[in-house]
Amino acid sequence: xxxxxxxxxxxxxxxxxxxxxxxxxxxxxxxxxxxxxxxxxxxxxxxxxxxxxxxxxxxxxxxxxxxxxxxxxxxxxxxxxxxxxxxxxxxxxxxxxxxxxxxxxxxxxxxxxxxxxxxxxxxxxxxxxxxxxxxxxxxxxxxxxxxxxxxxxxxxxxxxxxxxxxxxxxxxxxxxxxxxxxxxxxxxxxxxxxxxxxxxxxxxxxxxxxxxxxxxxxxxxxxxxxxxxxxxxxxxxxxxxxxxxxxxxxxxxxxxxxxxxxxxxxxxxxxxxxxxxxxxxxxxxxxxxxxxxxxxxxxxxxxxxxxxxxxxxxxxxxxxxxxxxxxxxxxxxxxxxxxxxxxxxxxxxxxxxxxxxxxxxxxxxxxxxxxxxxxxxxxxxxxxxxxxxxxxxxxxxxxxxxxxxxxxxxxxxxxxxxxxxxxxxxxxxxxxxxxxxxxxxxxxxxxxxxxxxxxxxxxxxxxxxxxxxxxxxxxxxxxxxxxxxxxxxxxxxxxxxxxxxxxxxxxxxxxxxxxxxxxxxxxxxxxxxxxxxxxxxxxxxxxxxxxxxxxxxxxxxxxxxxxxxxxxxxxxxxxxxxxxxxxxxxxxxxxxxxxxxxxxxxxxxxxxxxxxxxxxxxxxxxxxxxxxxxxxxxxxxxxxxxxx
Amino acid sequence: xxxxxxxxxxxxxxxxxxxxxxxxxxxxxxxxxxxxxxxxxxxxxxxxxxxxxxxxxxxxxxxxxxxxxxxxxxxxxxxxxxxxxxxxxxxxxxxxxxxxxxxxxxxxxxxxxxxxxxxxxxxxxxxxxxxxxxxxxxxxxxxxxxxxxxxxxxxxxxxxxxxxxxxxxxxxxxxxxxxxxxxxxxxxxxxxxxxxxxxxx
Numbered sequence: 001x002x003x004x005x006x007x008x009x010x011x012x013x014x015x016x017x018x019x020x021x022x023x024x025x026x027x028x029x030x031x032x033x034x035x036x037x038x039x040x041x042x043x044x045x046x047x048x049x050x051x052x053x054x055x056x057x058x059x060x061x062x063x064x065x066x067x068x069x070x071x072x073x074x075x076x077x078x079x080x081x082x083x084x085x086x087x088x089x090x091x092x093x094x095x096x097x098x099x100x101x102x103x104x105x106x107x108x109x110x111x112x113x114x115x116x117x118x119x120x121x122x123x124x125x126x127x128x129x130x131x132x133x134x135x136x137x138x139x140x141x142x143x144x145x146x147x148x149x150x151x152x153x154x155x156x157x158x159x160x161x162x163x164x165x166x167x168x169x170x171x172x173x174x175x176x177x178x179x180x181x182x183x184x185x186x187x188x189x190x191x192x193x194x195x196x197x198x199x200x201x202x203x204x205x206x207x208x209x210x211x212x213x214x215x216x217x218x219x220x221x222x223x224x225x226x227x228x229x230x231x232x233x234x235x236x237x238x239x240x241x242x243x244x245x246x247x248x249x250x251x252x253x254x255x256x257x258x259x260x261x262x263x264x265x266x267x268x269x270x271x272x273x274x275x276x277x278x279x280x281x282x283x284x285x286x287x288x289x290x291x292x293x294x295x296x297x298x299x300x301x302x303x304x305x306x307x308x309x310x311x312x313x314x315x316x317x318x319x320x321x322x323x324x325x326x327x328x329x330x331x332x333x334x335x336x337x338x339x340x341x342x343x344x345x346x347x348x349x350x351x352x353x354x355x356x357x358x359x360x361x362x363x364x365x366x367x368x369x370x371x372x373x374x375x376x377x378x379x380x381x382x383x384x385x386x387x388x389x390x391x392x393x394x395x396x397x398x399x400x401x402x403x404x405x406x407x408x409x410x411x412x413x414x415x416x417x418x419x420x421x422x423x424x425x426x427x428x429x430x431x432x433x434x435x436x437x438x439x440x441x442x443x444x445x446x447x448x449x450x451x452x453x454x455x456x457x458x459x460x461x462x463x464x465x466x467x468x469x470x471x472x473x474x475x476x477x478x479x480x481x482x483x484x485x486x487x488x489x490x491x492x493x494x495x496x497x498x499x500x501x502x503x504x505x506x507x508x509x510x511x512x513x514x515x516x517x518x519x520x521x522x523x524x525x526x527x528x529x530x531x532x533x534x535x536x537x538x539x540x541x542x543x544x545x546x547x548x549x550x551x552x553x554x555x556x557x558x559x560x561x562x563x564x565x566x567x568x569x570x571x572x573x574x575x576x577x578x579x580x581x582x583x584x585x586x587x588x589x590x591x592x593x594x595x596x597x598x599x600x601x602x603x604x605x606x607x608x609x610x611x612x613x614x615x616x617x618x619x620x621x622x623x624x625x626x627x628x629x630x631x632x633x634x635x636x637x638x639x640x641x642x643x644x
Numbered sequence: 645x646x647x648x649x650x651x652x653x654x655x656x657x658x659x660x661x662x663x664x665x666x667x668x669x670x671x672x673x674x675x676x677x678x679x680x681x682x683x684x685x686x687x688x689x690x691x692x693x694x695x696x697x698x699x700x701x702x703x704x705x706x707x708x709x710x711x712x713x714x715x716x717x718x719x720x721x722x723x724x725x726x727x728x729x730x731x732x733x734x735x736x737x738x739x740x741x742x743x744x745x746x747x748x749x750x751x752x753x754x755x756x757x758x759x760x761x762x763x764x765x766x767x768x769x770x771x772x773x774x775x776x777x778x779x780x781x782x783x784x785x786x787x788x789x790x791x792x793x794x795x796x797x798x799x800x801x802x803x804x805x806x807x808x809x810x811x812x813x814x815x816x817x818x819x820x821x822x823x824x825x826x827x828x829x830x831x832x833x834x835x836x837x838x839x840x841x842x843x844x845x
Contacts, residue, residue: 192661222682238774
């Protein structure tokens with residue numbers, strides 16, 4: 001066996017070096033992934049802090065730590081923050097960094113659109129949280145306080161006269177554009193940028209779930225866009241869509257919101273399912289059991305996710321036929337979900353399991369998500385749901401799904417991919433400590449809420465009377481929440497120590513099978529010196545067993561970049577000629593995405609100023625925003641993507 | 645051929661793709677899918693509120709089907725111009741391309757002119773955005789459609805300006821094709837809106 005070695009010149013610059021401007025103008029999917037991850041984690045801390053304040057208030061009956069108005073603001077901002085500013089963008093961070101690597105591409109299909117997504121997300125997040133600043137400056141009702149679902153007609157000008165709902169409605173509108181842009185980008189990236197040989201059914205399951213999530217985003221977000229536009233017209237331009245006095249129907253909001261909102265639930269959970277489908281096979285040293293069925297189940301969950309929205313609305317009195325239909329579809333969706341759970345278990349069955357921290361979080365995900373799923377099936381029965389709706393039972397359910405599911409899955413992904421992103425390993429000892437404190441604290445926080453809910457404690461109340469006997473379990477829940485906060489600190493310590501003095505990870509520390517592990521850690525900015533050629537679902541494991549490869553390579557071709565030997569998974573074509581290759585041309589940095597994003601964020605401020613400052617100010621500010629956005633988009637369209 | 649060693653300049657943007665479809669065309673179809681959900685939500689809202697206004701003016705008193713039929717005919721005709729415009733640039737016939745592109749732009753502007761007339765006429769007759777549910781749902785639905793037409797007109801004018809500066813060749817036919825997809829979509833949506841708002845009893 002001969003080895004041909006090709007030498008490529010070193011990359012222009014290391015992946016993360018460079019000043020602030022290089023980060024602002026970056027179009028590199030890996031850097032954007034890091035920006036998404038850091039930003040989303042900061043907002044995860046903000047949302048967590050909001051939760052802790054609420055738990056302290058509820059820790060004892062008739063507590064006066066928070067006043068009711070602040071409490072309403074906190075639960076609204078906690079839900080909105082965790083869903084739109086933490087879990088979704090943490091998923092986006094993983095999509096950004098990993099999907100191009102997993103499919104053997106050099107970047108996403110639209111690198112500048114990708115940068116635009118990030119900046120719109122950041123500005124939308126800041127816009128939403130600017131409400132706290134406005135409140136601190138002395139404006140009443142400036143913080144959203146109508147719940148993350150913003151039910152009409154609580155959001156009407158009559159019942160919410162301040163700017164709180166405006167910050168919420170325009171913040172979500174801006175964030176929706178960020179999500180849509182990312183959804184389009186990843187859908188096309190996965191369809192079109194796969195390396196030669198990577199058929200759809202050879203894609204890693206995480207990539208598959210990213211494609212399903214992107215499709216859900218593309219088809220679900222326009223619905224909430226319309227719902228929010230109608231709300232904007234009601235609040236600023238005198239329409240009557242959600243005003244019952246003029247014939248409007250507040251239930252229309254609920255339908256539109258949940259037609260978006262239920263697919264949104266799957267937008268939050270499917271990335272975690274994808275991560276777990278990568279982690280469990282790697283650490284069981286077995287291919288995923290029933291790959292095709294796992295993929296089809298993920299698709300089926302996405303499709304059925306559009307047919308269950310009204311199970312959020314059983315208590316609105318839709319009538320027996322609608323109740324029955326949505327009850328049945330909700331029960332049906334448990335089938336593909338259960339199929340996935342059994343496939344993960346069957347993957348572990350008989351495997352040679354390594355209990356790394358990532359694996360522990362993945363197993364924790366299965367256990368906790370299953371519990372959340374089962375309480376979900378309990379709600380699918382309208383008579384049971386009528387007892388449980390708007391109680392702490394639902395709070396327990398949704399946290400088992402979103403924390404026990406999404407967040408544990410994302411932590412599994414953190415521990416799994418951290419070495420690829422940073423080039424360094426995390427401490428397994430601190431990781432295990434983080435895992436066990438998280439599991440204990442999480443169950444301590446949320447399991448008692450099942451009891452509280454079934455005993456009749458309603459959601460969204462700032463306090464309760466002592467003689468209701470809710471005090472004990474609320475205290476347990478509060479202690480658990482404080483522990484959960486401490487466990488996140490352990491994670492942060494682990495991350496900081498790893499960045500300072502973590503062991504060097506190497507290309508493939510876990511002996512994983514997918515393409516992201518074939519390049520260096522962190523990868524060069526062009527990802528792959530040569531685009532890999534894929535012959536199976538587990539390209540890197542096949543290299544351990546060359547006898548099993550269909551097209552056995554006569555020559556192992558290696559590529560040396562900057563003194564590093566990059567492995568190749570593909571079989572070279574007939575010619576064996578060697579020579580020096582140029583570093584691949586990559587897209588240029590661009591300042592226009594951030595300019596367009598800025599204009600987009602300025603435009604709604606004008607609308608918000610309309611009630612107090614009149615139409616001229618509204619038009620001046622909004623048109624300024626629109627013109628800045630137009631300048632950004634035109635310059636972007638006319639700017640060449642790369643040098644020739 | 646060194647097919648395996650992907651070309652050194654291969655950032656996959658404009659090169660061959662896994663599906664064989666151009667990236668920009670693929671993303672545009674996805675965008676149109678998203679737009680379908682957008683207009684489906686608006687049209688559903690209109691249908692839900694049909695006949696539920698608690699005060700007049702009601703649709704039958706105010707809608708002028710013959711007038712809007714003319715603007716509908718104009719908009720649909722502009723789609724034909726769009727087809728001829730794309731065919732011209734694909735042949736490399738820039739003069740014909742500019743002519744048909746101008747026809748589409750004029751068609752779009754005429755439609756917008758009709759809409760401005762219709763809106764101001766309705767306001768004179770007392771139907772405003774805040775008057776009743778019909779006013780709210782009518783103006784928001786047709787207004788969003790009109791905004792789409794206006795964006796399309798700006799887009800096509802941009803292409804015309806590029807072309808008059810000599811920057812459009814046969815190689816840029818894809819730019820025209822994508823603008824054309826958008827234009828046809830906006831037309832098709834109008835057929836549905838016209839049927840739902842004007843023709844349905």
